[in-house]
Amino acid sequence: MALKLTARQSQILDLIRQAIQQTGRPPTRAEIARQLGFRSANAAEDHLRALERKGYIRLSAATSRGIQLTDQAQASAATDGAATRTGQPVATMLPGAPTWIAPSDSRLVPLVGRVAAGSPVLAAEHVEREIPLAPHLFESAPDYLLRVRGSSMRDAGILDGDLLAVRSTPQARHGQIVVARLGDDVTVKRLDHQGRRIRLLPENPDFQPIDVGPGDDFAIEGIAVGLIRTTALH
Template identity: 65%
Template sequence: MAVKLTERQQQILDLIRNEISRTGFPPTRAEIAHALGFRSANAAEDHLKALAKKGAIELTAGASRGIRLIPASDNGPAHAFDHVSSTLRQMLIPLVGRVAAGSPILAAEHVEREIGIEPSLFSQVPDYLLRVRGLSMRDVGILDGDLLAVKKTPDARNGQIVVARLGDEVTVKRLSRTGNRIELLPENPDFSPIIVTPDDEFSLEGIAVGLIRTTTLQ
């Protein structure tokens, strides 16, 4: 039998699903608090912990926006053995270069190392991780030194966070398309949008599907 959620817990769960569908990322505690009118992010955290206890989500320590949806099941919470087994099913993902989340810089062309990750942490299985530099995407929780999980694709929906290439330079921004006009938008008012002109050599290298925040991988 499925665990019953309160009305507020269902609202939060729906918000998480919608945000992952829209951007590829779960919302932050602050975003949940703002959307639902809580006074502080701590109130959102309390509801998230309750959802985790009921088996609707999984909270991951050390991962920015570390909220993972757990598929609904009529059989109740998964057996502890299943949970332990899932943590062992890691895959090796290459850490490629360092992508600027501010002024674009040249991406390193070699793989620095391979990192073992649990694929279910992300909205889609990433093809690689990119190390972020700068603070132009600060307001969506992408900070200097973070590892951005990227799914390779030459196309993206309007509003998605993308890894874009302009000439030989690479940057992380939010994609904005209006007719034939393309802009790469920062998420920090201290930075200016990048307008892509017809003369620019522009391509999409991938979409962001998650984030790992760590101070141990340098």
């Protein structure tokens, strides 16, 4: 009987499988550490040793990519595929999302989580991690990824938990989806700018438009240039 994996070990095993499928070779310890936000490659090595002890991989000290999947790992992958077909949730990244192992010309983009009231979007305390993105992923290169909270933009295909790719700019055109600051709050909405009238429009009838008054503390923080969805399809 196969020994049960921890959530982190399963994540690393999936990373190895995807790297081999996408590039034809396993990741290095440094690539695993970078992808999962470890401080050093030694942390990745510890998890790889655990996977080896449980029979899912074989390690070779002769090369930086000395990771080989065992028959047990292949059988586990087949079982995971069956779970997907029966509708069970499986961690995945949809087409258009960055690959696990980023190409050599990728750039690190900060992932911003919840923004505290009144503070800059890119303040260090808001950055959860940096994610390597391929330069060709979006038509316009984003300056940061913003984790979406709530469902006010649902009908535009922007869901709770999605990563919105944002290009920093203080200007936007009518109809663009923007990251805007109104007072102490930062929100994602569609910009309705006609003459002197400015409104922030949701894409969900359960939410009301936001009218921006002439004396309001309002600023455009950036415009949306793409979207990454990290939840599984059911």
